[in-house]
Amino acid sequence: MAITTVPETPRKPGRPPSPYSARPQRTSLGRKVRDNLTGHAFLIGAVLCFVVFSWYPMIRGIVMSFQRTRRGETTWVGWDNYSRIIADPSFWTAWQNTFYFTVLALVLGYVVPFFVAILLNEFRHAKGYLRILVYLPVMLPPASALFLFKFYAYDPSEAGLFNAILKALHLPTSQWMQSPEMTMPAMVVASTWMNMGGAVLIYLASLQNIPGELYEAAELDGAGIWRRIVHVTIPQTRLILALLAMLQIVATMQLFIEPLILANGAGAEDSATSVAYLIYQHGFFQNDLNGAAALGVIMLVVLAGFSAVYVRLTAKQD
Amino acid sequence: MSVPQYRKAAAVALVAGLGLSLTACSTKSDDKGSNAAGKVTITVDCQPVGAQKELLKNWNDDVAEFQKQNPDITIKSVSVGEQCNNPPDFTARLAGGTVTDVFYGYMTDLQQVLDSGQAMDISQHVNKDAIPTWESVDPALKEVFTDGGKLYAVPVKNYSMGLVYNKVLFQQAGLDVNNPPKTWADVRTAAKKISALGNGIAGYSEYSAGNTGGWHFTSLLYSQGGRVLTEDGKKADFNNPMGKQVLQNLKDMRYGDNSMGARQLLQWGDLLTNAGAGKVGMFIGAPDATQAIVSQFQGKFQDWAMAPLPGQDGAAKGTLGGGEGYFFKKDLTPEQVKAGLKWIAYQKLTPGKGQFDYVRAKPQNYPVGLPQPLLFANGSDAQKQELELRKANANVDTTNFALFEATPVPIKGEPRNAQAVYAVLDAAMSGVLTNPNSNIDALLKTAEEKVNQLLAAES
Numbered sequence A: 001m002a003i004t005t006v007p008e009t010p011r012k013p014g015r016p017p018s019p020y021s022a023r024p025q026r027t028s029l030g031r032k033v034r035d036n037l038t039g040h041a042f043l044i045g046a047v048l049c050f051v052v053f054s055w056y057p058m059i060r061g062i063v064m065s066f067q068r069t070r071r072g073e074t075t076w077v078g079w080d081n082y083s084r085i086i087a088d089p090s091f092w093t094a095w096q097n098t099f100y101f102t103v104l105a106l107v108l109g110y111v112v113p114f115f116v117a118i119l120l121n122e123f124r125h126a127k128g129y130l131r132i133l134v135y136l137p138v139m140l141p142p143a144s145a146l147f148l149f150k151f152y153a154y155d156p157s158e159a160g161l162f163n164a165i166l167k168a169l170h171l172p173t174s175q176w177m178q179s180p181e182m183t184m185p186a187m188v189v190a191s192t193w194m195n196m197g198g199a200v201l202i203y204l205a206s207l208q209n210i211p212g213e214l215y216e217a218a219e220l221d222g223a224g225i226w227r228r229i230v231h232v233t234i235p236q237t238r239l240i241l242a243l244l245a246m247l248q249i250v251a252t253m254q255l256f257i258e259p260l261i262l263a264n265g266a267g268a269e270d271s272a273t274s275v276a277y278l279i280y281q282h283g284f285f286q287n288d289l290n291g292a293a294a295l296g297v298i299m300l301v302v303l304a305g306f307s308a309v310y311v312r313l314t315a316k317q318d
Numbered sequence B: 001m002s003v004p005q006y007r008k009a010a011a012v013a014l015v016a017g018l019g020l021s022l023t024a025c026s027t028k029s030d031d032k033g034s035n036a037a038g039k040v041t042i043t044v045d046c047q048p049v050g051a052q053k054e055l056l057k058n059w060n061d062d063v064a065e066f067q068k069q070n071p072d073i074t075i076k077s078v079s080v081g082e083q084c085n086n087p088p089d090f091t092a093r094l095a096g097g098t099v100t101d102v103f104y105g106y107m108t109d110l111q112q113v114l115d116s117g118q119a120m121d122i123s124q125h126v127n128k129d130a131i132p133t134w135e136s137v138d139p140a141l142k143e144v145f146t147d148g149g150k151l152y153a154v155p156v157k158n159y160s161m162g163l164v165y166n167k168v169l170f171q172q173a174g175l176d177v178n179n180p181p182k183t184w185a186d187v188r189t190a191a192k193k194i195s196a197l198g199n200g201i202a203g204y205s206e207y208s209a210g211n212t213g214g215w216h217f218t219s220l221l222y223s224q225g226g227r228v229l230t231e232d233g234k235k236a237d238f239n240n241p242m243g244k245q246v247l248q249n250l251k252d253m254r255y256g257d258n259s260m261g262a263r264q265l266l267q268w269g270d271l272l273t274n275a276g277a278g279k280v281g282m283f284i285g286a287p288d289a290t291q292a293i294v295s296q297f298q299g300k301f302q303d304w305a306m307a308p309l310p311g312q313d314g315a316a317k318g319t320l321g322g323g324e325g326y327f328f329k330k331d332l333t334p335e336q337v338k339a340g341l342k343w344i345a346y347q348k349l350t351p352g353k354g355q356f357d358y359v360r361a362k363p364q365n366y367p368v369g370l371p372q373p374l375l376f377a378n379g380s381d382a383q384k385q386e387l388e389l390r391k392a393n394a395n396v397d398t399t400n401f402a403l404f405e406a407t408p409v410p411i412k413g414e415p416r417n418a419q420a421v422y423a424v425l426d427a428a429m430s431g432v433l434t435n436p437n438s439n440i441d442a443l444l445k446t447a448e449e450k451v452n453q454l455l456a457a458e459s
Helices: A029-035 A037-064 A080-087 A091-122 A127-139 A142-153 A161-168 A180-208 A212-220 A225-236 A238-253 A257-262 A275-284 A289-317 B003-025 B053-069 B087-096 B107-116 B139-144 B167-172 B184-195 B212-224 B241-256 B268-276 B288-295 B334-348 B381-393 B399-406 B418-434 B440-458
Strands: A067-070 A073-076 B040-045 B073-078 B102-106 B153-160 B162-166 B202-204 B280-285 B304-308 B319-328
Touching (some): A037 A289, A067 A289, A067 B107, A080 A091, A080 A289, A091 A180, A091 A238, A091 A275, A127 A180, A142 A180, A180 A238, A180 A257, A212 A225, A225 A238, A257 A275, A275 A289, A275 B087, B040 B334, B053 B073, B053 B334, B102 B107, B102 B334, B107 B139, B107 B153, B107 B319, B139 B153, B139 B319, B162 B167, B162 B184, B167 B280, B184 B202, B212 B241, B212 B280, B212 B319, B241 B418, B288 B304, B304 B399, B319 B334, B418 B440
Parallel strands (some): B040 B073
Antiparallel strands (some): B102 B319, B153 B319, B162 B280, B162 B304
């Protein structure tokens, strides 16, 4: 077998060797840590934050979901908490409501910001002001924004903003959050208004990266605005679209503050009960932290499933 | 300092800083509340918040006076919010083991407190020597905080529900303020007249969200003579003519008469805010609801009066009662328990002191003369003293509560697993209050199935 040796690259003259680049081939772990002490030290803060505030609670939640604490004694109960939580009469209602909200939010909350971004991108004047205008609701604390909707927009009397508009248009008024049929659409509208600013800005940044020549070429080929969106804009922003769709699903499935404020919790005939709200009910009102942990783990698994699908899809696209 | 040394020093400082921060976060007093000089320190919660200026001053004055009388005891007060037991905060404190040495809880919290393992058995410590008025405390209240023959908390307040009504609106609607509704049919008639005043006024207002709907359903059901769960607590027992009547009464008022206002899905603060604004004619509540209306929601005492809970065809057959007490954290030393009991005896259970210092409260914006807390047993020495002091210093018109006080309704406690059951019953309440086409039979059947499922899963 022929043995080949790689010739050593000659150093450039006039530059002293860096103490960091002239490392021996075999470096001990301790040496590596010492060499990168500053980097590790700065990293430690972020890692600790993750450990303390993300990973530990997650692991603790999983452990708790297999335990039961009664009279100060914690015992292992296997899958009991899971079977109990699934037997909870509100379990399927909560999942049904949550999926319904997620689908509605995808239809409205996902599509609207994209088209708002396209619209803003088309404007030649007052771009900055319009962007601020769109982003403003994001700066409002969510609770304040939702109270605005609750007391001014969704007031079921004719004094409510939306009902006043409907009345002025000679249309029938709505009970909004007091109507089981309107609860979810009303929550999606409020949620979209509150959150779309961030998505619009991300879409805008993405739109501005699309080479102008593509649109010019499409125009020369006689493409109208709709065909330009379908054949240029969407393909060119597909990665961002996929990312935001994933984030949207994960965020909307954790629906909590909207029902808590707009519907005072469960809403009319349980129409606003979400999975996250059910976790809150079990954990903080029903003396059932273990059941809440089990439901939290179920939610984690479902969201992890969505994330896995996203990773697969984007990997293929890459 | 050379650059690499500087970087190392910065890194060490950063790590040390982080370490110190984490250490600071986990700092925990390791003393057992007593020192060599025999001084005992205890932490006590439910200190009024800053916005409750007079109540806070009263509390602090009580602490100062108590410590003067007991120089070997130090009370460290902790405020946990205006509502001393906000369930999410309370649960978090219990789960995290951060409750104070002597901590406030509702009567319905006993099970949760025991499950958390945070409370100690104080049976052997509580007696006439520790609390001079202990023999006068209503035995039924002691029983509520007793489990397996062991006492876990000292009761400090008790209430029962009645019909709270706005005298001004009654007068404006041409109703007799001295002859409030006695039956639900009377309530319906009065509500119709009051709501006819317009201006967004609800004749009768009711909860239907945040578990408060279920809570009030329970009281309304008790007024009919019903109960939420069977005797053994294993099955729902409200899907019957009495439960239907409760919902039918509400549906008739809401959609038959349109006398309950347009805005529903109300919970505690929503209804009292409307009441404070003079937009509610009647609702069911405890006497201290009027205190909340005045102190938190800008209402006026003189506007409000109270009657016994109405019944369906005559007097109510029952009403919901509840109350509060102080638990003792596990692992306290006997000296700390003794000090805690001494403090509670002084601040909560001595006529003329603390919560019963009516001379001090009289000029303040807090009511003296309300028929609560119903803490001492009928005919007991402490009750006689408390009633005399209350009468002598009343700053609210006691005639506003005379009817409520003079017509006691049998008090029933809350059902087992109350909050979970209330959460289910919220849906039935919200159903009749938000849907004109609601099917009462279906609502009750669904709620019954859910409660039964829930109880089965629990067992």
